[in-house]
Amino acid sequence: MKKNGYLLSLLLLVVAAPLALAQFPGGPGGPPRSGDGNGRPSRAADPAPTNFEMTTPKGNSKITGYVVDSSLTQAVEYATIALVDLATSKPIDGTVADEKGKFSLTRVPEGTYRLLITFIGYHDKVLGPIKIEKGKDLDVGVVKLSVNEIQLEAVTVTGEKPLIEEKVDRLVYNAEKDMTSQGGDAADILRKVPMLSVDLDGNVSLRGTSNVRVLINNKPSTIVASSIADALRMIPADLIKSVEVITSPSAKYDAEGSGGIINIITKKSTLQGLTLSLDTGVGLRGSNLGLNGSYRKGKLGITLGGNGRAFYNKAFVTLDQTTLQEGTSVLTRQTADAFDNGLFGRYNLGFDYDLGKNQSITAGVNFGKRNFSRDQDFTTNIFRNNVLSGTSYRNVDSRDLSNSVDFNLDYLRTYKPGQEWSVSTLYSVSNLTNNFDADILSEGGSLSSRQRNINGNLNQEVTLQTDYVHPIGKRQQLEVGVKGIFRQVNSDFEYQTAGPTGLFASDVTNPSGFLNYSQNIGAGYLSYTYATANKYTFKLGSRYEYTSISAYDQNADIAIPAYANLVPSLNISKSLSQSSTIKLAYNKRIQRPGLQQLNPNFNAANTQNINIGNPSLRPELTDNLELSLSTNFKKTYLNVSLFGRQTNNGITRIAMPSDTLLGAIVTTWENIGQEQAVGANVFGNVYLTSKWTLNGGVDIFYNYLEGLQQDLSGLSVPVSNAGWVVGGRLQSQLQLPNGWGIQAFGGYRGNRVQLQGSQSGMGMYSLGFRKEFNNKKGSLGLAAENFFGGMKMQSTLTSPLFTQVSVNNIYNQNIKATFSYKIGKMSFVEKKRTKSVRNDDVKSGGEAN
Structure with a gap:
């Protein structure tokens, strides 16, 4: 497992070093950008510039340290560290922190440098000037990175989610941005979601068919299996964070729900x-x-x-x-x-x-x-x-x-x-x-x-x-x-x-x-x-x-x-x-x-x-x-x-x-x-x-x-x-x-x-x-x-x-x-990835008998 971690670190260094170095003042390429210049999110970021030459260190000194989260004092795994010559503003070496946040730069020659530490979701950290004497090692100690308030979304980089987003396999309605939702129930929210219709009794249809499967936080519930309309009445609108509409589920989803899947995500603390x-x-x-x-x-x-x-x-x-x-x-x-x-x-x-x-x-x-x-x-x-x-x-x-x-x-x-x-x-x-x-x-x-x-x-x-x-x-x-x-x-x-x-x-x-x-x-x-x-x-x-x-x-x-x-x-x-x-x-x-x-x-x-x-x-x-x-x-x-x-x-x-x-x-x-x-x-x-x-x-x-x-x-x-x-x-x-x-x-x-x-x-x-x-x-x-x-x-x-x-x-x-x-x-803090049961396999019966 440790071997796999270092292989992964090497791979991340190859991929991430150009991205990190491009952000350094005076470095090639300038700051990276997302979008097309008109305020619109791009589908994929352009590759970072790679028009630089990294010289091979020939010294015998070493720089070590640890990278941690400033608020949690826990390791920031795989943070990218770049060593840049202060005189030429050119990078001469780089590495990636291990699973404990520890990093080490070896064979560093005598000179004056800056350290650039970066990781997705955190503000960049610059240490320097750092003076390295011949044959002497330097321990920079614990380096704390502060969380960047601008979070990376699935398609956009934005400080605030829009009301409606389209992702690779689903449409997302961010109900928490809906001012009129408070005091209602889930049916009131679903009436506003594209492609969905909800009748007076709370029965839901997607593109004209009521044969849909409704999940709550990716999970089924027997109350939903009994009657979707009853389940929607039970869920307060104030509790709903977003609604996901999946019209073409992949094989990993249960085969049930001929019209598709509606996934109601409730508010969770991060x-x-x-x-x-x-x-x-x-x-x-x-x-x-x-x-x-x-x-x-x-x-x-x-x-x-x-x-x-x-x-x-x-x-x-x-x-x-x-x-x-x-x-x-x-x-x-x-x-x-x-x-x-x-x-x-x-x-x-x-x-x-x-x-x-x-x-x-x-x-x-x-x-x-x-x-x-x-x-x-x-x-x-x-x-x-x-x-x-x-x-x-x-x-x-x-x-x-x-x-x-x-x-x-x-x-x-x-x-x-x-x-x-x-x-x-x-x-x-x-x-x-x-x-x-x-x-x-x-x-x-x-x-x-x-x-x-x-x-x-x-x-x-x-x-x-x-x-x-x-x-x-x-x-x-x-x-x-x-x-x-x-x-x-x-x-x-x-x-x-x-x-x-x-x-x-x-x-x-x-x-x-x-x-x-x-x-x-x-x-x-x-x-x-x-x-x-x-x-x-x-x-x-x-x-x-x-x-x-x-x-x-x-x-x-x-x-x-x-x-x-x-x-x-x-x-x-x-x-x-x-x-x-x-x-x-x-x-x-x-x-x-x-x-x-x-x-x-x-x-x-x-x-x-x-x-x-x-x-x-x-x-x-x-x-x-x-x-x-x-x-x-x-x-x-x-x-x-x-x-x-x-x-x-x-x-x-x-x-x-x-x-x-x-x-x-x-x-x-x-x-x-x-x-x-x-x-x-x-x-x-x-x-x-x-x-x-x-x-x-x-x-x-x-x-x-x-x-x-x-x-x-x-x-x-x-x-x-x-x-x-x-x-x-x-x-x-x-x-x-x-x-x-x-x-x-x-x-x-x-x-x-x-x-x-x-x-x-x-x-x-x-x-x-x-x-x-x-x-x-x-x-x-x-x-x-x-x-x-x-x-x-x-x-x-x-x-x-x-x-x-x-x-x-x-x-x-x-x-x-x-x-x-x-x-x-x-x-x-970063929201932990979890996996849970998805049962997508029972048709709603509309009104209760």
């Missing part, structure tokens, strides 16, 4: 010392409180924090549906007043520890809590052949409760830059309760009977994973890994009834039931990257996954065959210039059913619009193709993407009239669909001035769906639907003097195509102000959302057996005041 931050907000529609602390000393870092959010919202829903049942036309007209209350929290405890200079472990416990209730008062009129046959009144109190715990323990071993081995483990468990209590009233308003649905769910996962990355020369890299996921889903449900008074008893007309569902996945992958001298980069790989399933309910075993999938991926990029890159990507993806799509509970909170899962669902398969061009010109960044998507065996929502309830529609999930989409995304960001940015984009695609539905004779017949979908967003941010700032946002999601109908578009807009004070340690803000009125969304479904039109009016105007403050003594 500070040394003790810190404490408070974030709070009070609004007409919701309030939030967050308190987070961290302690970092030497090799140990500890974080502890919690964020909570409470909200309420009103809605008014109308439903008109006509069904053909038993040869009779049945018209259902329904209205419902709804009042939602929610209390969500997320709490975490984590630590990381350096076992040695090349080894580290991290561990964490995350606890999430969701308490969501909806009170609805239904009035339903039933017409038979246009004649009113009955009116019913139903008051429903629904409870959607859950708690989730995620525990991870990870180990990382780094052999040399680019070569590392990691072992990651994860245990995740969620307990979910989806109950409702209903009071059935007579036309006179008196209580006639009561109904109750008890539905408890347990979802738990154990994941073991190991990955190895190995560089081959300067232009190649090999990645290999294996992974096992062991998943268990259990659901128990029961209906109970009672009279106006008395105890509840089991409903004999609707027997209780359960589902035990076990899923084991074994996977392995191999990925290879090759970069050519003419600026082509090829990344190709393949992933093999084998899935076995055992399931049974109260009646019998459910036969679901095991299946195996070979999932290839290919990413090609070409740098056309320092400011332009073109990319071509292909990948195959799998989408497994989620808990709410499997859950067989017959949810009849609304007896005219019923949901039920299907435990026999199989995965769907998708092929994705993408071509994109990104470029910088003057002060503008532009990205244009063309994409195509083909999905087979699609998990599709299908509706049909009920066999037993007059005028009711039952919605379930089936593997009957095929979907094709072809479209484009255009996104741009322009600096109108150094303090004023404007960014926005347009998404447009043509969507075609086909599947099966029942005809008048009860047979399954083909059905298809197609149409254009258009959406877009526009956002502007202005930094004003004296710590003031203003931000405005507007976005629209166009009409959506469904297999049996369509869903109307929706718009969101917000305006926020913020004042920072006390050297940016504190801030006060005021933000407003949808302040001209609420939102309205209409959904239309049609088939030979029914038509349904539902209109949802959401009164979500909101004004909120926010306050944040940070205290503590802190100093920036």
